[in-house]
Amino acid sequence: MTSPDFGGLGPHNSQRLLYFVRIAELGSVTSAALSLGISQPSLSTALRKLERELEVQLFDRTRGGVVLTPEGQLLVGEARSVLKNLDDFRLAVIAARSEQPEAVKVAIPSGVNVSLFAPLAQVFTRRYAPAQIHVIPTWSLAETVETVRTGKAELALLPRVSVPNDMEGHDVGHYEFALAFPPGFATPTRAVDLTALDKMPFIGSREGTAADRLVRAAHREGLKPQVVMIEPNIPSLPHLVATGVGAAMVTTTQSMELRLLGVQTRLFEPREKWSVRMIHRRTKLSPPARRLLAVAQDLRRKRG
Structure with a gap:
C-alpha cells in the first residue's frame, strides 16, 4: 500500500x-x-x-x-x-x-580617536548584520586593560603601549598627530617641533595620552607650554581650538575638520605617530569578537 x-x-x-x-x-x-x-x-x-x-x-x-x-x-x-x-x-x-543579536564588547579609552574605530565599526556591522558592538568607555589605559582582564569587555583598543603578558595584541592601525593653532597665533609655514609649544596656551588631556606626553616632553626640553585646560573629550577639541581656548594636539583626521572651521594645523617634525593595538585575553574569543578582530586586521592590511 x-x-x-x-x-x-x-x-x-x-x-x-x-x-x-x-x-x-x-x-x-x-x-x-x-x-x-x-x-x-x-x-x-x-x-x-x-x-x-x-x-x-x-x-x-x-x-x-x-x-x-x-x-x-x-x-x-x-x-x-x-x-x-x-x-x-x-x-x-x-x-x-x-534572541538578542550577537554583540561584542570593546573597551575604548578616551585617548583613542573615533577616526580609526569608525570604519571598523561600519564594515563589521554591515558585513555581519544584525551584529552589534557595545562600546565601553574608559578613562585611562590601566582601566582599559583591567576592563578586558576582568571580562567586562572582550576586546580593547590601546594606543602606543606594551601588550600585557597575560594578553595578546594585534596591530590594527596608527594615528599621525598635528598641532592645531588657535586663531590669532602665528602659524609656521612648515612642520613644527616642540619649541612651538613654548608659552603657547595648550589644551591638555589625561595622563598617558598623546597630549600629556607631548607636554611632558616639552618640559624636559625646558619649554613652558601653558596648559589652560585638561579636556578628555576628543570630539570637542576642534571647537575648543576654533574658539581660541588654546592649541591642541590633534589627529590628521581632526585636522581636516579644523580646516573647515578656519583653523590651521601643522605636522610635527619628527613625525609623531602612535600605533594602535587590539588586545584580548589569552582565551578563545567568541564568534563576534573573532569576526571583529579579523575585520580590523583586514582593514589594516588594506591601509598598508
Whole structure:
C-alpha cells in the first residue's frame, strides 16, 4: 500500500491534519469537535475535504463512532510527524525572533580617536548584520586593560603601549598627530617641533595620552607650554581650538575638520605617530569578537 499523496493538500492542510489526528485519537467526530472547540458540521466538512484532496477514505463509520481505514492508519503516523515538525519550526522561529543579536564588547579609552574605530565599526556591522558592538568607555589605559582582564569587555583598543603578558595584541592601525593653532597665533609655514609649544596656551588631556606626553616632553626640553585646560573629550577639541581656548594636539583626521572651521594645523617634525593595538585575553574569543578582530586586521592590511 502506498503512502497518501501530500502534494494534493490545500492551504489549510495543517489544520485539517490536526482535525484528522484528533478524530483518530478520540474515535468520534462529536468528541473531537468538542475538544477542538468547533461545530460538528464544520469538522465533518473539513474531514470530507481532506479525504477528497487525498482521494482516500480515512474512516469507516460505526454505531460507536469512527475507526481508521487502512489508508487512515497509514496517514495518522505521518500526520503526527508533520504536525510535530511544524510545532518545532514555530518554536524555533519564536526563539530566533526573541534572541538578542550577537554583540561584542570593546573597551575604548578616551585617548583613542573615533577616526580609526569608525570604519571598523561600519564594515563589521554591515558585513555581519544584525551584529552589534557595545562600546565601553574608559578613562585611562590601566582601566582599559583591567576592563578586558576582568571580562567586562572582550576586546580593547590601546594606543602606543606594551601588550600585557597575560594578553595578546594585534596591530590594527596608527594615528599621525598635528598641532592645531588657535586663531590669532602665528602659524609656521612648515612642520613644527616642540619649541612651538613654548608659552603657547595648550589644551591638555589625561595622563598617558598623546597630549600629556607631548607636554611632558616639552618640559624636559625646558619649554613652558601653558596648559589652560585638561579636556578628555576628543570630539570637542576642534571647537575648543576654533574658539581660541588654546592649541591642541590633534589627529590628521581632526585636522581636516579644523580646516573647515578656519583653523590651521601643522605636522610635527619628527613625525609623531602612535600605533594602535587590539588586545584580548589569552582565551578563545567568541564568534563576534573573532569576526571583529579579523575585520580590523583586514582593514589594516588594506591601509598598508
